[in-house]
Amino acid sequence: MENNKQTIDSLLDELFLYFKNAQYHKVTVSSYRSCWNRVKDFMLDNGIKYYDRNVGKAFLKGELGDFVYGNLSDKQKSLVNRTEALYKFQSTGRIPVGGKQLPPKEFEGEIGHIIKRFISYRKETLGLAKKTVHSYTIYLHSFYLYLNNAGIRQIKDFNACSLLSYVKQMDQTASAKQHVTLNILRIFFRYLHEHGILPADYSQVVPKDSYKESDKLPSTFTDEEIKAILNAIDRGSPKGKRDYAMLLIAMRLGLRASDITGLRFENIIWERNVISIEQQKTGEPLELPLLPEIGNAIIDYLKHGRPVSKAPQCFLRAQAPYVPITYSCLGNVVVRYMRLAGINCVKRKHGPHALRHCFASALLKEKVPLPVISELLGHKNMSSSMGYLRVDLASLRECALEVPPVPLSFYNIGINNKQERRI
Missing domain, CATH: 1.10.150 (DNA polymerase; domain 1)
Incomplete structure (x- = not known):
């Protein structure tokens, strides 16, 4: 247009x-x-x-x-x-819903064009995923803005001090972000040297860090907290009917936010009482039971809450324009009701994925085998589900083997051996 x-x-x-x-x-x-x-x-x-x-x-x-x-x-x-x-x-011909999208990352001038060529080179030679290309763009754009603000607009004006100054001003508390930034800068400067853009290999100057990604316990919530979240929803309003149905799906079926917001009418097979989808993250098919309380909540929303729209997705924005709700909006919905319910979220993740953890934890408490849990969560392999074991200490204790008592004769043997060595 x-x-x-x-x-x-x-x-x-x-x-x-x-x-x-x-x-x-x-x-x-x-x-x-x-x-x-x-x-x-x-x-x-x-x-x-x-x-x-x-x-x-x-x-x-x-x-x-x-x-x-x-x-x-x-x-x-x-x-x-x-x-x-x-x-x-x-x-x-359209405006993104909400109007809160960040402006595109633009690269101008000599250094900007060099960065764009680098990203294109990596994308074409390695076939980088869209997400990886986006990361390159985000982190190198911050570096580009720093150089611009420092008055460095030509590659000949760049030196090791410029690089170290940029690293020094980085947020030292954001260790994961710093680690990714340093890795990308190292690759970028190696490219500049190998292609004759810079005579010196500044990738050797990029500092090394000792960051190690630690396994964090998945956040979860108690049964009482889950009930409090659901009770905080005003089910008499159209928006409340929508939110109640979406949160029930997250809590009772463990669907990812992207699959909930992308749920279409064709995915709900009423004749068989199942929800059948192709997962957006993995592309793998997944079929889950349509529990009565979920089915009733969806029907209540469709009959008394959903705006008139030709959109094939079930869940729409509560205000015009009536377009499908986004997964980020679902995240805001979850946070809102946790606050209304007075849930203490300090040091706990409190988005839709935390509700997915609650679903897995509830299955563990019901002694559901891990392979079944893995299948219900839509994981490609069972190793992805192993992390959920760590949130259920009671189940872990049941996995421990009982250690038999050591007979007294064992200790006597040790004492006799010591006496024989002395003799």
Whole structure:
């Protein structure tokens, strides 16, 4: 849909028609309109006729200067998100739900182009997964911004002191993040040396760390806490009906957040009372029983809570636009009801995955064999399920073998041997 010769008035007319068709709330529309009117005034003041992404970037620079998104206030971030939404709509014909997506990581100038070539090289030669490419982009963008702020915009101005200064200012308490950053920098500088971009191999200068990933106990919650979370939900409201059904699925079936939010009508086979899905994480099929309380909760939501929509997914946003709920939104839902229930989450994970741990722990208490638990959790191999054993001390104690008492004759043999050696 991208139109590089589109006036701001034409673009805004399309946007507000989109808002109307998607049934956006008037307060939300008003907040977008306020921001976009400022962009329009900027274009009029500078004699700019057509809108494109560079116009949005120029507007933001005039408003915020050379900014780092993470350092902005909530109000400033909102300005960035709403300005980015103009280009998002212009290029895709839609606006991401919530408008809170971080702006893309852009690399400009000589060093920026070198970083982009490096990422492309690694992606093409090693066939890196999308998630890995994203990690490279995130961590190297932080490094790129640091160099920009330090006035280093050409590779010839870079030296070992620049590298060590960047490492020194890193958050030393975030050991895992620091470990990943150092590894990526080491690979990046080895690439620069091997391809003749830098004469010195600064990968040797990147400090080594002693980070070791430790196995953490899975977070879980007691039966009383689970009941308190469910009781905190207002099941009389459409949103409460949706949230109750989703949390029941997480607690009673142990589905991942991505599989709950992606659940479609076709996945619920009422005739057989089962839920049959293809797991988004593994791509493997999984079939689980449709428990009566879950089935009733889903029916209650579909009949009395779900907005009218042609979306094939079961669970939708409670406010317009009525699109499928995201897994991050489900995370916020879980946290909200834990707070309402007064659950102490200090030193405990408190998202949808913690409810998955509760499901596994409950099965262990019922003496369900580990291979069955592994199958219900949708794990590819049983080793992935072994971690759940550590949360159930009672079951672990049952696994311990009884040590038989040592006969007194054993100790007498030891004493006799010592006496014989003395003789």
